[in-house]
Amino acid sequence: MLIPNQKIDFPFFKESGIDLYIKREDLIHPHISGNKFRKLKYNLVEAKRQGHSTLLTFGGAFSNHIAATACAGKEAGLKTIGVIRGEELEEGWQDNPTLKLASEHGMRFHFVSRSDYRTKGTDLFLYKLKMTFDDFYLLPEGGTNDLAIKGCQEILMEADNKYDFICCAVGTGGTIAGLINSAQPHQKVLGFPALKGDFLTSEIQKLTDSEDWDLMQDYHFGGYAKITAELADFINHFKQKTGIPLDPIYTGKMVFGIFDLIKKGFFNPGTQILAIHTGGLQGIKGMNQILKQKNLPLLDL
The missing domain is CATH 3.40.50.1100 (Rossmann fold)
Structure with missing residues (x-):
């Protein structure tokens, strides 16, 4: 199954010397993506x-x-x-x-x-x-179980070996464990937890023998399913500029975090980053119900 990697172009990427691509796993299937x-x-x-x-x-x-x-x-x-x-x-x-x-x-x-x-x-x-x-x-x-991790190990393809960092959102830890297991020795995997708390580190370590990974703990926006006007605006702006929809629970927070790390100089010039789009777009309709109740910006569908 050939899943395209879409290059993301924002002016500050060029200034930082960073290349960011998103693997469009959201395109696998309308509902099982x-x-x-x-x-x-x-x-x-x-x-x-x-x-x-x-x-x-x-x-x-x-x-x-x-x-x-x-x-x-x-x-x-x-x-x-x-x-x-x-x-x-x-x-x-x-x-x-x-x-x-x-x-x-x-x-x-x-x-x-x-x-x-x-x-x-x-x-x-x-x-x-x-x-x-x-x-x-x-x-x-x-x-998440052993068979799920086996499936997630198939996300990365041989053509993805050129990337220095592999980024993904983290929920139960199965996806990042699969990516860690299949990443090349020169690649580092960064996870962006959707949940508040550092308990995920020990949970993920149970699923993999590798230590070449890390969790970016500052982009959960208050915890699971929590969202702010800043995050909603970011997701809408990203879609307008790239045509790629992000979900507010997982991928929206991950991409926000990647952008912030680039701006802060976390990545060296010349770094190539591959972010995994893990789907989840069906959740946007439900989140908009909550955002409407809170009088926050709605997400573009």
């Missing part, structure tokens, strides 16, 4: 190999993983169940763009309280799910 396609690829194969007919996974109200799993399941001929965080969503979920999309692709929902959701990794929680839904292939929240 970016890292979600990569994470699901081998899990779908394994689910069928084991003889399962149903996928079950977890996510929040605007989860890219929930939407992608529903769409991938339908294309693969598998039923899907989404365990959704927040029992208050059970009433009126049809107004939620992400859940509506997932439902249109056949996903059944199981809404649980936030306190119960925090126990989703326990044997008791999984036992109750099996009693309710019988047999299913379990996908973790965010889709």
Whole structure:
């Protein structure tokens, strides 16, 4: 699968002597794009190999993983169940763009309280799910497991060996682990966490033996799914100048961070950077609902 790398031209790049390219993984599929396609690829194969007919996974109200799993399941001929965080969503979920999309692709929902959701990794929680839904292939929240990492290792191609830095947004750590495992010795991988806190460092280290990577912790904008007028304006301006849409949860924060690091002289002149567009664009509609309520700038669709 040949995914194009699109060069980004802004005046201050030339002044800094930096070349930035974005790998357009968002173009893989209308609904199963970016890292979600990569994470699901081998899990779908394994689910069928084991003889399962149903996928079950977890996510929040605007989860890219929930939407992608529903769409991938339908294309693969598998039923899907989404365990959704927040029992208050059970009433009126049809107004939620992400859940509506997932439902249109056949996903059944199981809404649980936030306190119960925090126990989703326990044997008791999984036992109750099996009693309710019988047999299913379990996908973790965010889709990260060994097979997901295997899929993400295929993001980088031989033609990408010329880049000095590989950048990606970080959620559960599976995508960056795959990139770290497949990066060349001369390449450094930089992750831009969408979540607040430094706990991700230890989580990622469990998934890879390499140490040639780092997390840029200053671009989460307050935490997961948090957004400011500054970030919204940046995303809209970037799209107007490049034609590339960015999602506000992950890629928008990553590209904002890369721009800021370039301006601060973090990268040496002559550096070539490849940023991975991990998709997630379905979340823009839901985020605009929140931005409208907060009287913040809406994101261009």
